[in-house]
Amino acid sequence: MRPTEILFPTDFSPASEAAGRIARAMALEAGARLHVLHVVPPVTDPSQLAAQLARAGQRLAEGLRVETALRTGLAGRTIVHYAREKGIGLIVLGTHGRTGFSHAILGSVAETVVRLAPCPVLTVPAQLLEPVGAPVPAAATAVTSARPCLVCAKPSDELVCEPCRARIRGEALEQKQEAERPGRRGMV
Amino acid sequence: MPAPRSYRRIVVGLDGSAHSRRAAAFVAWLRPPRGGRVTCVRVVEPVRLPSMPLVPAPMRAQIAGQAAAMDRSRRAVAQRQVDGAAAMLAKAGWRARGVVRIGLPLPELLAAIRAERADVLVVGARGAGAVTHFLLGSVAEAALKRSPVEVLVVK
Numbered sequence: 001m002r003p004t005e006i007l008f009p010t011d012f013s014p015a016s017e018a019a020g021r022i023a024r025a026m027a028l029e030a031g032a033r034l035h036v037l038h039v040v041p042p043v044t045d046p047s048q049l050a051a052q053l054a055r056a057g058q059r060l061a062e063g064l065r066v067e068t069a070l071r072t073g074l075a076g077r078t079i080v081h082y083a084r085e086k087g088i089g090l091i092v093l094g095t096h097g098r099t100g101f102s103h104a105i106l107g108s109v110a111e112t113v114v115r116l117a118p119c120p121v122l123t124v125p126a127q128l129l130e131p132v133g134a135p136v137p138a139a140a141t142a143v144t145s146a147r148p149c150l151v152c153a154k155p156s157d158e159l160v161c162e163p164c165r166a167r168i169r170g171e172a173l174e175q176k177q178e179a180e181r182p183g184r185r186g187m188v
Numbered sequence: 189m190p191a192p193r194s195y196r197r198i199v200v201g202l203d204g205s206a207h208s209r210r211a212a213a214f215v216a217w218l219r220p221p222r223g224g225r226v227t228c229v230r231v232v233e234p235v236r237l238p239s240m241p242l243v244p245a246p247m248r249a250q251i252a253g254q255a256a257a258m259d260r261s262r263r264a265v266a267q268r269q270v271d272g273a274a275a276m277l278a279k280a281g282w283r284a285r286g287v288v289r290i291g292l293p294l295p296e297l298l299a300a301i302r303a304e305r306a307d308v309l310v311v312g313a314r315g316a317g318a319v320t321h322f323l324l325g326s327v328a329e330a331a332l333k334r335s336p337v338e339v340l341v342v343k
Contacts, residue, residue, distance in 0.1 A: 002217055022338070029219060095332070114313070114332060120214060120342040122308075123332055 003089025003119070007035045009079045010056055010094075013159070015126035019094035022124055024060045026092060033065040037082055039075045044153075046070065076112025084118055091121045096159070198226045198282075199306040201297050201327070202273055204265075207312025211342040212273045215310055216280040226284040227304045228273040230266040231296040235259050263288055293327045294334065301337055308338040 008023035010016040020036075027034040036057045040046045050070055057068040071078050083091055095110040114121045148154065149161035151168070160168070200215055202208045215226055235255040240248050270286025277284035289296040301309055314325045332339050 111329070111332065114328070114341050117343065120340060122338060122340040124338050125336070 002032075003030055004032050005035060005086055005088045006030065006032045007037060007079070007083055007086070007088040007091045008060070008093075009037045009039065009075070009082075009091070009113070010053075011038070011075075012052055012056065013094065013096070013126075015096050015124075016094035018126065019092050019122075019124040020056070020060055022122065023092035024064065026090060026122075027064050030090075032089070033067060034060060035082070035086060035088065036060065036066060036068045037079065038068075038070055039078045040070060040072045041075070042072065046072070075109045077116070079109070079113050080116040080118075089119050091117055091119060093121060093123050095123045095125050195307055196221060196224055197304055197306045197308075198224075199297070199300050199304055199309050200226060200228045200273065201293075201300075201309065201311040201331070202228055202230045202270060203293070203312070203327075204230075204269060205312055205314060207314045207325075207342060209273075209312075211310045211312045211340070212276060214340070214342045215282070216277050220281040220283075224282050225304075226274070226277050226282045227300065227306070228270040228277070228284065228286045229289060229297060229300045230270045230286070231289050231291060231293040232259075232262050232266050233292065234290055235262075263290075294330045297327070297331060298334060298336075301335065306337060308340060309335050310340045310342065313341050313343045 003026075006023055006027045008016075008020055010020060023034060026032070036053065038049060038053045038056075040049060053068050053070055057066050060066060069082065071082060073081075079091070079093075082088070091113060093110050093113055110121075110123050114123065149156040149159070149164055151160055151164035154161060156162075158165075195218065198215055200208075200212050202212065212228065235258050237251065237255055240251070243251070266288045267286065270288060272286075274284040274286040287300065289300060297309065297311075300306070309331060311328045311331055312325070313328055328339075328341050332341070
């Protein structure tokens with residue numbers, strides 16, 4: 001039951017920072033090795049990510065055996081694959097806690113992992129960050145603001161920048177209007 | 189779990205399945221912090237009878253009586269089970285108790301989280317009725333989406 005290998009997949013977002021703290025605590029408790037994994041989406045420039053991952057690993061490393069890994073692929077499946085390969089006993093994962101439309105397009109990594117993982121999965125919702133009141137380390141803030149928008153990859157403070165959000169909303173509305181146009185009811 | 193102080197209060201959702209037993213076992217593995225408290229919750233869905241407008245009253249009463257008996261026995265089984273899990277956790281050093289709630293599983297689990305002001309919800313990946321959801325039960329999945337707190341899904 002006691003996991004000897006704990007996996008903390010990170011996307012360097014504040015949501016995964018919270019998960020990282022808990023993963024660290026879990027690893028200390030169990031005397032387990034902590035694996036810090038970042039999955040690079042298929043078409044991304046990975047040149048800066050290695051350094052970022054190393055920093056993330058160092059922040060968690062005190063008093064722990066930490067192993068960092070950079071993999072390329074679709075996040076959910078790659079995480080599960082890594083977990084199988086390394087005999088991971090517990091995955092600690094941050095969730096962005098999106099619902100509805102944006103959940104459908106973005107928030108499904110945690111779901112894939114929970115569904116397919118060979119081991120227990122602890123999901124840490126993003127909102128845990130705020131009430132703690134602990135100052136976010138400067139490095140973390142810098143990381144967040146430099147983060148590229150998920151859709152257009154331009155730098156943005158948010159996960160999906162405003163223009164892209166507007167576009168996604170617009171497309172959804174168009175589809176909805178198209179689907180619900182009078183006279184089309186019952187047609188596929 | 190001494191380090192993150194968020195793990196003082198734990199709600200474990202049980203449903204009698206092997207996965208949910210493992211969920212309780214996982215909690216037993218964590219070292220209880222000072223004041224660490226676990227509530228083992230099992231939600232029992234009440235037996236719902238169809239409306240029986242054309243059934244003669246005596247028969248209706250008999251059916252209702254049988255439904256009530258079924259409810260009672262289910263509740264007793266559930267209580268035994270949560271008490272058993274609580275005893276196991278108490279042995280591991282947690283202050284544990286078993287609670288049976290009546291209603292729909294997910295709303296009752298969320299209500300239990302609020303009532304206990306829990307920091308983490310622990311559930312098994314698949315429940316007793318997992319024929320259709322073969323990798324992840326509907327309750328676990330919905331809890332992931334709707335829970336205000338951390339969710340640990342144990343396989």
